[in-house]
Amino acid sequence: MQAPGQAPVKTIGLHQHPETLFPSIGLPAETGGPGAGGSAVNVALPAGTGDASWLRAFHAIVPPLLRRFRPQILVSQLSQPARPALGRFASREQRRRQ
Numbered sequence: 001m002q003a004p005g006q007a008p009v010k011t012i013g014l015h016q017h018p019e020t021l022f023p024s025i026g027l028p029a030e031t032g033g034p035g036a037g038g039s040a041v042n043v044a045l046p047a048g049t050g051d052a053s054w055l056r057a058f059h060a061i062v063p064p065l066l067r068r069f070r071p072q073i074l075v076s077q078l079s080q081p082a083r084p085a086l087g088r089f090a091s092r093e094q095r096r097r098q
Contacts, residue, residue: 010039010069012062017044
């Protein structure tokens with residue numbers, strides 16, 4: 001259920017910090033475009049983040065946001081760049097699907 005004044009879509013991203021990864025977008029301060037403030041939550045994690053740290057960040061941030069936002073539809077994209085030079089997480093995609 002959408003609260004008054006709330007953007008109808010929310011994007012939550014857990015990704016490598018943009019200062020260490022091209023194209024340098026997804027800073028925590030980037031919370032949505034013009035007229036859509038609060039529609040994006042960027043969790044920028046350091047290069048080398050492993051399974052336990054990624055899952056800790058996920059569980060601390062995503063479930064509370066979903067409880068507040070109460071989406072009618074949830075779309076999940078779990079991926080990691082195929083080429084290691086594009087991303088330096090030490091976590092495994094299979095682990096993040098749990």
